[in-house]
Amino acid sequence: MPLAVAPGLLLLLLLLANGTRGALVVSVATSPVRAQPGSDLLLGCHFSVGGDVDMEALVVQWKLGGRLVAEFDAVQSYSRAGASLSLEGLRVGNASLLLPRVGGSDAGLYTCSIIHSPSRESRQVELRVEAPPRVSVSGTAVRAGEHSTVTCSVNGFYPESVNVTWLRDKQVVGGPETPLAQLGPDGLYSATSTLQLVPSISHADANYSCRVQHITLGTPIQEPFWLSVLSQPRLTLLQPLVTLEGQVTLQCLVSGYHPPEITVQWLRDGDPLVTMESSPMKQTDGSFALCSSYILNHPESNAQANFACRVQHPALSTPLESTATWTVPTCTKMCLGVIGLILLVLLVLLATWIVYQCCNISMSQIHVGECFPESSVTVLLCEAEGRLRDTDSLTWRSPRLGKELGSGQPGELSTLMPEQHRVVTWRHRLGLGRQRLTSVLTVQTPRDEESFSCTFRLGARDMQQTQITIPGVAADCPLLDGDMAIF
Structure with missing residues (x-):
């Protein structure tokens, strides 16, 4: 005989059976979730019912603000093209929403609602569709005195608003401005900003930068650059x-x-x-x-x-x-005749001349090669000739500075001198044991009249000296002769 169950007892048993289900727990991804435009995004939402999921008692809803995006209630329905939920995932507690090729209209606050009768839970997650900019600077090779344009390119950013400021040595020289942004086929924006200038050579030492501010950046991007200033x-x-x-x-x-x-x-x-x-x-x-x-x-x-x-x-x-x-x-015939006569006399004095030349040391006056007030450069030349030793030298001095400007070794540049002076010294073999020591001093033409001296040094002892005075940049620059002193 079948066991009869009272209607009231049957209802109690059903309630007890439903009460054995565990509490509903819903979790979503850490907010905010960021995605680049055009990318495919899986917006995570997971739930647990403390046991197997009863698909007949399950309802899943995804809303963007107050608009329904996707729903499962025995069947699936979607208002956003391409959106989808996985039935296999729902059976194991995965209610994540797939959004292919997200765009700006997909951004906002999403709500994932799970109903597993009789329980209901909801969680919210924010989706931000954005991309940080990439910054580059071009057109930094400029010509002194000519109108030039330097370009700051800002690419691959979203949303479209971006702010650009130009700096030189930390001082604002352009902007801030919000350049017009262009939307590319990849769904990202690009913009350019230009700095107009007429550079001088002094600008080559300045520290320039293009500073870009965008909503995706915690701190602005500052792209540094230096001008390559060309002057012919x-x-x-x-x-x-x-x-x-x-x-x-x-x-x-x-x-x-x-x-x-x-x-x-x-x-x-x-x-x-x-x-x-x-x-x-x-x-x-x-x-x-x-x-x-x-x-x-x-x-x-x-x-x-x-x-x-x-x-x-x-x-x-x-x-x-x-x-x-x-x-x-x-040489003319008369010139040849004079040379012949001179050679005849020289033949008579040859022996004496050879002895004298082997032992005597002579020093020239200082010659001014040329001076250029417009470029502030003057070239001085000094020579000594005779039976020289490797330790003999020509030394330049400046009475105003009270120091040597340098002597250097033959064939090498002197480096022990102020930046505005340069000395080149070289040696020539003349025969009969004689040599010629030549030294060239290149100086910045002084503003006022200034003197320079050239001293022939025999080993460590000063032997002969010649001196010259050159005018300043305001005066003419004739060829000047110097005065010689012998120690």
Whole structure:
């Protein structure tokens, strides 16, 4: 006989059976969730019912604000194109919402609601659709004195509003501005900001930066840069320095250029020559200058040659070149007769001359090669000749500074001197045990009249000295002779 159950008892048993289900627990991803535009996003929501999920008692709802996005209630329904819930996931407590190719309209506060009769729980998570910007600067190679544009490019950001400010040495020189943003095919924005300027050489030492502020950034991005200021060199051929013995020194002055990296070369009829040059000297306006020389020890008689000083520099699209023609003067019949008579006399005095030349040491006066007030450079030359030793030297001094400007070893640049002075010294073998010591001092032309001295030093002892006074930049720059003193 079947056991009859009273209606009231049956109801109690059903209530007890329902009461055996565990409490409903719902969890969502840590808020906010960030996603780039165009990416596929799985917005996480998990729940637990303390046992198996009863799909007939399960209702899942996703809302964006007050708008229903997705729902499962025995069947699935969606108002957002492409959104989906996984039935397999729901059976194991995974109610995550898949949103393909998210955009700005998907951003906002989402609510994940789970109903597992008779329990109901909801959790909220914020979705932010955003991307931080990438910043780069271009157009930093500029020419001194010319109108220039530097560009700051801000790319790959979302949402569209971005703020740009230009700084020089931490001071605002442009902006702040909100440049017009363009939406790209990837769903991200890009914008550009420009800095207009007419640079000078002094701007090459300034610390520039492009500062970008965007909602995705905790602190602004500050992209630093330096201007590469290009200034073309000026090339001037100086008057050749000619000694009594016929040695010729060709010189060219290269000035007004920036940056300091430069190549200077002498050519004879197109063939490269071995030359000597001073180190670049920084001028008061920030530009650089140097002097390059080539020495003709024994110019051929009746010979004519083209000597070119060629300069290559980043500011030049093609090398800069200046050419001079050097011609050794020919001698007339009268000139030849006089030379013959002189040779006859010299033959008589040859023995005495050889003895004298082997033992005597002579020193020239200081010669001014050229001075250029517009570039503030003056070149001085001093020579000593005789039976010299390797320890003998020529030393330059400045009475105003009260110190030596330098002597240097032959063939090397002196480095023990102020930045505005450069000394080049070299030695030539003349025969009969004799040598010629030549020293060139390149100085910045002083504002007022100033004196310089050249001393021949025999070992550690001063033997002969010659002195010259040059005018300042406000005066003319004639060729001046110096005075000699013997110790």
